[in-house]
Amino acid sequence: xPLDNTPLMLLEGYGWLPARRREAPDGVARTRVLxxxxxxxxxxxxxxFLYDEDHVLRHGALPGLVQSTLFGHGPVHTLDGADHxxxxxxxxxxMTTAGIADLRRRTxxxxxxxxxxxxxxxxPVVLLxxxxxxxxxxxxxxxxxxxxxxxxxxxxxxxxxxVDGFATPGPRHWRARRARARQEARMTRLLEDVRRxxxxxxxxxALAAVARHADAHGERLDPHLAAVELLNVIRPxxxxxWFVAYAAHALHRRPEHRARLRSGDEDFAEAFAHEVRRxxxxxxxxxxxxxxxxxxxxxxxxxxxxxxxxxxxQNHDPDLWPEPYAFRPERFLGRAIxxxxxxxxxxxxxxxxxxxxxxxxxxxxxxxxxxxLARLDYDLPPxxxxxSLRRVPARPASGVVISDVRPGATSRLLGVRASRGPS
Numbered sequence: 095x096p097l098d099n100t101p102l103m104l105l106e107g108y109g110w111l112p113a114r115r116r117e118a119p120d121g122v123a124r125t126r127v128l129x130x131x132x133x134x135x136x137x138x139x140x141x142x143f144l145y146d147e148d149h150v151l152r153h154g155a156l157p158g159l160v161q162s163t164l165f166g167h168g169p170v171h172t173l174d175g176a177d178h179x180x181x182x183x184x185x186x187x188x189m190t191t192a193g194i195a196d197l198r199r200r201t202x203x204x205x206x207x208x209x210x211x212x213x214x215x216x217x218p219v220v221l222l223x224x225x226x227x228x229x230x231x232x233x234x235x236x237x238x239x240x241x242x243x244x245x246x247x248x249x250x251x252x253x254x255x256x257v258d259g260f261a262t263p264g265p266r267h268w269r270a271r272r273a274r275a276r277q278e279a280r281m282t283r284l285l286e287d288v289r290r291x292x293x294x295x296x297x298x299x300a301l302a303a304v305a306r307h308a309d310a311h312g313e314r315l316d317p318h319l320a321a322v323e324l325l326n327v328i329r330p331x332x333x334x335x336w337f338v339a340y341a342a343h344a345l346h347r348r349p350e351h352r353a354r355l356r357s358g359d360e361d362f363a364e365a366f367a368h369e370v371r372r373x374x375x376x377x378x379x380x381x382x383x384x385x386x387x388x389x390x391x392x393x394x395x396x397x398x399x400x401x402x403x404x405x406x407x408q409n410h411d412p413d414l415w416p417e418p419y420a421f422r423p424e425r426f427l428g429r430a431i432x433x434x435x436x437x438x439x440x441x442x443x444x445x446x447x448x449x450x451x452x453x454x455x456x457x458x459x460x461x462x463x464x465x466x467l468a469r470l471d472y473d474l475p476p477x478x479x480x481x482s483l484r485r486v487p488a489r490p491a492s493g494v495v496i497s498d499v500r501p502g503a504t505s506r507l508l509g510v511r512a513s514r515g516p517s
Contacts, residue, residue: 099125099132104262107484108378112136112407122393123402128157132400134379135390136407138414141434141441143390144403147174150382155400163270164260164329166278166322180310181323184303185451188327193236193298197331198458200232205466209501218475218497221342222489225335225463226250233331237324238299239284252277253325253332261378261486274325281321289317300327330452334459336487340374341366341464342494343479348421355468360461365426367460371438372409373421375481375488379405380440405437471500 103110111134114123123134135143144150151174161167170181205228212219230250234241241249252273259270287293288305295302304324308314315323344366345352354362381402388395395401410418414435415425434441439450450456477492 098127098129100127100129103127105484107482107486108375108406108488109483111379111402111404115404115407120391120393122390123404127400130400131396131398132381132402133390133393133395134402134404136404136411138408138432138434138441140390141403141408141437144380144382144401145434145440145442147385149385149388150401151385152178152382155381155383159267160260163256163267163274166274166325168319169322169326171326176310181307182451184307184323185327187303188298188300189451189454194455194458197232197236197455198462200236201229201459202462202466204228204232205463209466209470209499212496212499213501216498218495219499220493221496222335222339222493223251223254225338226254226332228463229332229334229459230328233328236299237327238296238301239281239324239328240293249277249280249328250332253329254335256329257333257336257487258489277325278318278321281324282317285317285320285324300324327452330450331455331459334456334463336376336489337367337370337374337456337460338463338467339490339494340370341460341467342496343481343490344370344373344421345468346474346479351423352468355465358465361427362423363461363465364457365423366464367457368426368431368436369421369423370460370464371456372415372436373419375406375483375486376438377405377440378486379403403437403441405440408435408437469501472496473498 099110099114106113111123114125115121115134115136118124121136123132125132125134152172153174154172156165156172158167161169161172165171170178170185173181208224208228212224227247227250230253231243231246234246234249239249255266255269255273256277257270259266259268259273284293284301285305288295288301295305301324304315304320304327306314307320307323314320345355351366355366379402381400384395384397384399384401386397388397388401408414412418433443439453439456473496475495475497477495478490479494480491481488482491
């Protein structure tokens with residue numbers, strides 16, 4: 095058996111699994127992480143294999159450290175079979191066309207209000223943080239969570255901390271734990287108030303859906319577990335701020351895309367959103383555990399082995415994406431996207447499998463905010479826009495600082511230090 099690769103995984107970040115796959119003559123990584131045997135795969139067929147519950151299960155696969163920061167303990171991500179389908183249906187009930195359109199309108203209004211404040215204030219702002227506050231205010235109101243603007247901003251900051259600290263030891267990890275504990279306690283109290291009639295949950299809201307949800311056995315969720323799932327609506331929506339910062343990075347490096355976004359070309363805006371999600375680093379890999387002794391293209395995978403899908407590697411595979419390290423939104427124009435091909439948030443059908451049910455929200459909000467960002471006139475003062483692929487989750491080092499915001503004119507982009515990552 096190979097030595098445990100956990101220290102190298104933490105050191106190499108997004109490059110870890112692609113490197114292990116390159117070391118294997120057949121492109122299948124065989125290693126150990128967190129003390130467990132692991133097999134790393136890549137490609138659409140591998141995604142189909144991973145997302146088949148007859149092959150790979152989620153229960154018992156997600157490390158406790160990740161649950162204590164990113165997802166919470168006992169969430170939908172850790173369920174299989176009927177338990178998963180029933181819990182997933184609760185999330186899918188919120189992802190209606192009308193519901194997503196409502197969240198889009200709220201987000202656009204929150205952005206416009208914030209942008210006016212940036213212009214009036216005259217001070218530089220960190221776009222990743224400001225986008226998080228915009229998204230936090232919009233999604234908390236949409237979800238039916240009654241918060242003041244300051245409370246919504248605190249929630250957004252805690253959601254950013256949960257994402258930022260899930261994959262690293264040290265201060266970021268402990269900030270993530272504290273942030274999760276704080277917001278789980280807040281949401282638990284809120285849900286208890288709703289259930290005893292002391293608070294109203296708006297009809298059709300995430301708060302109402304979670305409060306009344308019954309599991310596959312007809313039992314309501316424990317208030318704390320319900321709080322975990324309510325945060326699993328809010329947190330990933332706030333995390334779209336990463337993609338907003340990446341969109342600004344892309345517009346700086348490829349300013350020729352700004353005019354087409356400004357024009358209102360919705361097809362191009364969606365293609366731009368998909369290319370941001372493909373090109374820039376978000377999740378390095380996903381996985382589960384082998385449900386039984388398996389065989390993948392002649393390779394044995396013993397029961398209980400972690401099966402990992404290399405998301406970063408697949409989204410930059412030249413066999414799937416010609417010139418994979420070129421930022422080219424046009425690659426998504428006029429073509430259908432195979433659900434097992436583009437996998438920034440996992441693969442498969444979100445209605446039936448383990449793919450993120452909120453992916454349509456991510457694309458919709460990123461499309462909306464990319465257009466608004468392109469229509470905003472601002473300067474980029476000297477800063478470090480480097481994106482280190484050793485850091486998980488990666489982000490522009492500065493968070494993208496913008497200054498002298500002037501809505502609606504033509505941007506003047508000033509000098510910025512060269513990127514260490516995607517460019």
